[in-house]
Amino acid sequence: MVPAFLARVVASLLGRGSWSLHVKAAGTATAVLALVMLGGSWAVVAAEAGAGGANLTSYPRALWWSIETATTVGYGDFYPVTAWGRVVGAVVMVVGITTYGMVTAALATWFVAREQRRHRAHQLRDAATEALHERFDRLEQLLNRDRGAD
Numbered sequence: 830m831v832p833a834f835l836a837r838v839v840a841s842l843l844g845r846g847s848w849s850l851h852v853k854a855a856g857t858a859t860a861v862l863a864l865v866m867l868g869g870s871w872a873v874v875a876a877e878a879g880a881g882g883a884n885l886t887s888y889p890r891a892l893w894w895s896i897e898t899a900t901t902v903g904y905g906d907f908y909p910v911t912a913w914g915r916v917v918g919a920v921v922m923v924v925g926i927t928t929y930g931m932v933t934a935a936l937a938t939w940f941v942a943r944e945q946r947r948h949r950a951h952q953l954r955d956a957a958t959e960a961l962h963e964r965f966d967r968l969e970q971l972l973n974r975d976r977g978a979d
Contacts, residue, residue, distance in 0.1 A: 855928075855935035862928040866895040869921040876913035883910050899925025 848856075870891035877883040884907050885891045894907040898921045909915050 849938075851931075851935040851938050855932045858928040858931045862899060862924050865921055865924045866892070866899055869898075869917050870895045873909055873914050873917045876911050876917060877909055880911045880914075883914075885909055885914065895921050898922055900929070901926060 870888055873885050873894065874888055874891045877885045885894055890907055897904055897907075898918055901922065909918050
């Protein structure tokens with residue numbers, strides 16, 4: 830159910846022609862992160878099953894662990910004790926760090942592009958104002974010249 834929903838979200842993100850590439854990439858990375866956290870939670874419970882000292886023995890605990898691992902919070906309340914559990918943890922960390930980096934970059938790009946558009950609009954307004962002043966000056970010169978000829 831959840832993977833099908835995420836697949837629809839990713840398809841929607843990729844299908845929107847009006848969205849920029851960085852927004853599509855950040856949205857897709859976020860959907861991939863959700864899948865990795867959900868799948869990683871299941872995988873770490875499977876990897877830790879029966880291990881001595883394991884504390885990731887239920888899906889809710891593992892889901893909490895994957896969220897804090899992906900966000901690099903790492904409270905230390907839950908952690909894998911097996912080699913495979915640590916491999917799953919490394920994957921969750923890398924995907925989480927990459928996703929948050931992409932989302933941050935997408936937001937920064939959006940802010941910069943917005944500011945650049947605003948700056949271009951001011952430049953166009955200033956150029957139009959300058960052109961109008963030049964036309965008015967030429968008209969004034971023509972009127973003064975015609976008055977002087979009378």
